[in-house]
Amino acid sequence: MSDGLRFVPVFRRVMKLARPGRVAVMAVFPGLPIAAAAVAAFSYLAFAALPPVPQPPENPITESKRVLGKILFAEEQISTSNSVSCATCHLPQRGGTDPRLARNPGLDGLINSPDDIFGSPGIIHSDANNDYVRDPVFGLAPQITGRSANSNINAGYATDLFWDGRARSQFIDPETGQVAIIAGGALESQAAGPIVNSIEMAHDAVNWAEVTEKLARVMPLDLATNHPPDVAAALQGKVDYPELFRRAFGDDAITASRIAFAMATYQRTLVADQTPWDRFQAGDQAAMTQPQKDGFAAFQASNCTVCHTAPLFSDLTFRNIGVRPIVEDTGRQIVTGNINDRGKFKVPSLRNVGLKRSFMHNGQFQNVGQVIGFYNAPPLFPNNRDPVLQTVNVPPGAVPLVNDFLVNALTDPRVAGASFPFDRPLLFTDRPQDQPSIIGGGVAGSGGILPRIIVQGPPMVGNLDYRVGLDGALGGASAVLGISTVPPVAGRITPERFVGQVFVSGLGTNQGPQTLKWPLLPGQVTAGEVVFAQWFVTDAGAAGGQALSAVARIPVFCGSSGCPCSSADFDRDGDTGTDLDIEAFFSCLGGNCCPLCGSADFDGNGDSGTDEDIEAFFRVLGGGAC
DSSP, rough: HHHHHHHHHHHHHHHHSSTSSSSHHHHHHHOOOHHHHHHOOOOOHHHHOOOOOOTTTTOOHHHHHHHHHHHTTOOGGGGGTSOOOOOHHOBGGGTTTTOOEEEEEETOOOOSTTOOOOOOOOEBOOTTTTBOOBTTTTTSSSOOOSSEEEEOOTTGGGGSSSSTTOSSSSEEOOTTTOESSSSSSSSHHHHHGGGHHHHHHOTOOOOOOHHHHHHHOOTTTTTTTTHHHHHHHHTTTTOHHHHHHHHSSSSOOHHHHHHHHHHHHHTTTOOOSHHHHHHTTTTTTTSOOOOHHHHHHHHHHHHHHGGSTTTTOOOEEEEEESSSSGGGBTTTTHHHHHHGGGGGGOOOTTTTTOOOOOOTTTTTSSSSHHHHHHHOHHHHHHOTGGGGGGGGOOOGGHHHHHHHHHITTTOOHHHHHTTTSSOOOOGGGGGGGGGGGEEEEEEEOOOOOOEEEOOOOOOOOTTTTTTEEEEETTTTTTEEEEEESSOOOOOOOOSSSEEEEOOOOOSSSSOOOOOOOOOOOOOBOTTTOOOEEEEEEETTTGGEEEEEOOOEEEEBOOOOOOOOOSSSTTOOOTTTOHHHHHHHHHHTTOOOOOTTTOOTTTSSSSSSTHHHHHHHHHHHHOOOOO
16 A cells, blocks of 8 residues: 555544544644644554554643643652652653663562562652651662563553552542542553652652642753753743643642643653554555564464554553562552452553563563563463463574564654654753762771762752761761862862751761751852862761761752742841842842852852842842742
């Protein structure tokens, strides 16, 4: 069938997509007239084998909601550490999964043992005050999830989500407890989970009010760079989250359910249906190579399609395939309470499987060949194993062909290339040059123990949640955090100032952790500078009576929206916009800034003490924006 002949049914399908209850063409091709959008959609939909993604009537897809969801999905500031977003663990280039093979020790608590899980790094365990806590398993390293990250691509077709299906079709508003979506809201249920999970993104006992209040005050995607065109257009003019929510929902209220609605809307547009197999099914005989065609035939003959049913290449059921002993993870039984569900996990789609780096709920395998080998081997853990697996077998001669088909013929090039709609910004955690690091040095204290400095979050000007931790110090000691813009000499800095003090709890050596909250206020730090931080701990057992931590190198940067203005509470006394603030500001303009005062470069544009700084100061003083 020629491309021209294929266009007629595709055009009809495109027009159907614009009807209520379908994915609107204008949402996929914003800014185009409907006729032009239909023509543009031809290349996008011409080979599509998948049906339109179902959407609940309570949450219809709109363009403003989609782009808000795309922004929120990549927003690292939504985590309490400012270091994790949904996009951190779901990379399109890896088929919507996490390529980082981080080890969780599993049930036995031992690393490098057979029950290890390859999960995703989350945050350092933090208590309800967002202070670092030594985790019994991970210590003061980032916690690792107990399952691998499932793909978010084509997830809109599933009735229940997560490996065990705990994200249910009925979506319950996490703030009100009311039913927000009667059925078809698994994506909304899933989106609301990780944001308040104390391993993945949040400190202990976080509540939704903290999340929504924080979003109201931060600039969207300020930590990310290289914004995709649709995101950049939405953020033009330095719009804030209240404005983005107003565009999407009619008013500027930021709520948990609206966050979930927006993220789910975005994910419903992540439909990967432009693979060589899709083109082949549409009549393009050259879309797949002959070995791939033979591999598809062998895949069907080997009975793999019982679970991995085309066109989604998953029947979306939950099955026990005997990967590991049930005692390690009871899977679906956790959700249903049904003993017959023990050890069952969701059957994942095989689309884009060639891009993935780990497979199964525990990430046990690292390539498709290992997975095929698992199905061909005798079962090691047969307890409640699905009997259908007795009929699945790929003959040795067909293994390379099936592998070729799965790895290459089911890969959507837009996913592999992270192109629209699968594109995303460059996150803070993608940019090593902007991340703090430990460069060594220090002086050991009592017991010969070197105090440890903990730095994880983004050193962005205006980050009010920046934290520096101290561990391994002498109990009862006081410690101050020294800062210098000059690199250390012989393992120690010469402090230009001290930014805070903590008192080490506990008795004896190797105590902690303690956490210092150090807001990176404009005027206190400057974009482009590198500061060096080191703890100075009173300790009679240390040389000279003072133990020193290693030195942290902290590169300060401004967010993608630009450097923020200094606060109207210019003298930092807690009272905003007083005569004392005005006096302190003009004193600073004259070259006499108080130690805690903001900068004479009030607007953060690099020019200090200009008319623009004065105008910006009085705008902010009057309640306006910088």
